[in-house]
Amino acid sequence: MSIRTLITEDSITALRALEIKLSEFPEVVIKGTVNNGQEALDFLSKNHRIDIVLMDIEMPVMNGIRATEIIKQKYPQIKIIIITMHDADHYVFDAIKAGADSYILKDTKADKVFETILDTQNGGAVMSPSIAQKTLSFLRGSSFSGHVSEDESPQLSDRESEILEQIMKGLTNKAIADNLFISPFTVKRHIENIYKKLHAHNRVELLHKANKKKFLG
Known part of the structure; x- marks a missing residue:
């Protein structure tokens, strides 16, 4: 089984860190990396045979929340995992309302990132514990x-x-x-x-x- 994955991340450092984490898991096949939401849409318009999009939030041109909303409208079968450093309430709820399937933080360990990808691909929805507590409190x-x-x-x-x-x-x-x-x-x-x-x-x-x-x- 391979999980075809697109990474949307404008920080070279964060992108490299995520690629290193995912390199431990051959099931995750990175089909492309892009720098912002608009580039993600351009990529998917030519190749929408993607299973998972790992989506940052704050990016130039088009942010991850807007990109998530559009991708979910055009390609509802694609699962979107928000992976960000932001856990502020408005980011969390805007992302979920946009249709994000899961929401985790960038400091999540490699094995947990992989578990999140597997769970999300299988129809689950994952939140980092701090995000789940914020949501419940809200x-x-x-x-x-x-x-x-x-x-x-x-x-x-x-x-x-x-x-x-x-x-x-x-x-x-x-x-x-x-x-x-x-x-x-x-x-x-x-x-x-x-x-x-x-x-x-x-x-x-x-x-x-x-x-x-x-x-x-």
């Missing part, structure tokens, strides 16, 4: 107006509740599997069920609905 203190269903609260199984608690900590599917002594495949299936039961379409909706329906303390 939702607990706001009137977030996502597409929230007023349906009767669904019942999560004990295992689903355990996994939801792990998700709120920003853990990857593999980390959750290790903690609960089950396979990543089983974790993925449980997460799919949680999304269906809560009628959630992205990580912010999941956090909000889990909090609203009192699945979280």
Whole structure:
């Protein structure tokens, strides 16, 4: 299995550091590197057979949030992982609203970057722990107006509740599997069920609905 990856990063130093991290994992095949969001769009217009885009936020010409929004509109099958040094609230929520699948920080260790790529490619959504906590804190203190269903609260199984608690900590599917002594495949299936039961379409909706329906303390 190979994961075709495009890196969008304007800093040569950050780009090189990321390439070194990914060089440990032959499954990740870097198909191209570009300097800004517009260059990412130009690249994809000629070669949209890309699985993952690793996207910085602050870049010249077109930033990563705007590029994410456009890529998701044109190529919804492509997964986008924001990988940035910024964890300010507005960056996090703007990126998620734009359609980013996962959001991690640049100081994330190589093995965690790889786990994030795998999880995201398999339909998961990963946040660095600090990002997950910011998101949860924001939702607990706001009137977030996502597409929230007023349906009767669904019942999560004990295992689903355990996994939801792990998700709120920003853990990857593999980390959750290790903690609960089950396979990543089983974790993925449980997460799919949680999304269906809560009628959630992205990580912010999941956090909000889990909090609203009192699945979280």
